[in-house]
Amino acid sequence: NAGVTQTPKFQVLKTGQSMTLQCAQDMNHEYMSWYRQDPGMGLRLIHYSVGAGITDQGEVPNGYNVSRSTTEDFPLRLLSAAPSQTSVYFCASSYSFTGNTEAFFGQGTRLTVV
Amino acid sequence: GNSVTQMEGPVTLSEEAFLTINCTYTATGYPSLFWYVQYPGEGLQLLLKATKADDKGSNKGFEATYRKETTSFHLEKGSVQVSDSAVYFCALKGESGGFKTIFGAGTRLFVKA
Numbered sequence: 022n023a024g025v026t027q028t029p030k031f032q033v034l035k036t037g038q039s040m041t042l043q044c045a046q047d048m049n050h051e052y053m054s055w056y057r058q059d060p061g062m063g064l065r066l067i068h069y070s071v072g073a074g075i076t077d078q079g080e081v082p083n084g085y086n087v088s089r090s091t092t093e094d095f096p097l098r099l100l101s102a103a104p105s106q107t108s109v110y111f112c113a114s115s116y117s118f119t120g121n122t123e124a125f126f127g128q129g130t131r132l133t134v135v
Numbered sequence: 136g137n138s139v140t141q142m143e144g145p146v147t148l149s150e151e152a153f154l155t156i157n158c159t160y161t162a163t164g165y166p167s168l169f170w171y172v173q174y175p176g177e178g179l180q181l182l183l184k185a186t187k188a189d190d191k192g193s194n195k196g197f198e199a200t201y202r203k204e205t206t207s208f209h210l211e212k213g214s215v216q217v218s219d220s221a222v223y224f225c226a227l228k229g230e231s232g233g234f235k236t237i238f239g240a241g242t243r244l245f246v247k248a
Contacts, residue, residue, distance in 0.1 A: 025178075054236075063139075063224065063240040064179075079235065111178055119234050121167035121186040126178035 023047050027112050027127035034102040034134045042097040042130050044112030050125070052118040053095040054079070055087065057108040058129075064111065070095055071118045102134045137162040137232035141225050141239035148215055149247050156210040156242045158199075158225035166229025168192075168201050168208040173222040173241070182210075182223070220246045 028043045046053065054069035066079030070089040084106060086098040095114075099106060109131050113124040142157040160168065167186045171179040183192035188203035197212045208225060225239040 056238075061240055064238040066235055069235065113179075113236075119230075121184065121228065123169060123181040123184060124171075124179070124236055126180065128176075128178045 025112055025114055025125050025127040027110075027130050029130060030128065032130060032132050034099070034132065036102060036104060036134060038102050040099050040102070042099075042110055042112075042132075044095045044097065044127060045093050046095075046112075046114040046125070047093065048114065048116070048125065049092060050114035050116050051092075052115040053089065054113050054115075054124070055085070055095070055097045056111045056113065057081065058111060059108050067097065067110075099132075102132075104134045106132065107134045108132060137166065137227060137229065137237045139225050139227055139237055139239035141223075141242050143240075143242070144222075145243040145245055147245045147247065150217055151214045152246075154210070154212040154215045154219075154244070156223055156225075156244070158208045158210065158239060160206050160208065160225075160227050162206075162227055162229050163231040164229055165203075166227040166232070168199070169226040169228070169236070170197070170199055170208070170210050171224040171226060171238075173224065175221070179224060215244070215246045217246045217248050220244055 025046045055067040056064040068087040070076045112127045116122045138161045169184045170182040172182045183194040185192040185201035191200045222241045228236045
């Protein structure tokens, strides 16, 4: 049972480069989300999706795009990397958007922008 | 809007000491409350949760009680082990926040042998 799988685990980018962080879940979860984790700031929501074809912005969406063409996959695209995007990124999924269901997290992608 | 405030860390304890990590929240209505744990190099995983006032969540010797009157959800463990060293996040999810999960800043716990 793979759960939530993120790739890559580590990435170094140069300023201005673009890349896609991959996220896949095999639990048939309706809700998926992307967070970034920075020291002393906890997790901040970047984008989320309540189902295939539906996405919305979170707390810190600037510089990131998402799409949800299937239930399983929810990639995060960095359009033009900046040093301020150096962070650890987590993808999470939940059985449903509403209600009291908990989130399942991937192992994270540590991104450094130089 | 909804928010979660946790005590700042790091917290350093000796093995078998009593642990309390304070968590208070701001939200209208009746959100669900969660504690997540993050071990080094890993993603977060659910530790326990409570979905209504006066509920007690418990798991692996940890427990927390949903206190509506004090808007708190403090995490406690009677006797910590070295293996409990991790970062602990308090979180809430509720209708007033559009059902998005809001996390506290996290509290790092070090347990010494």
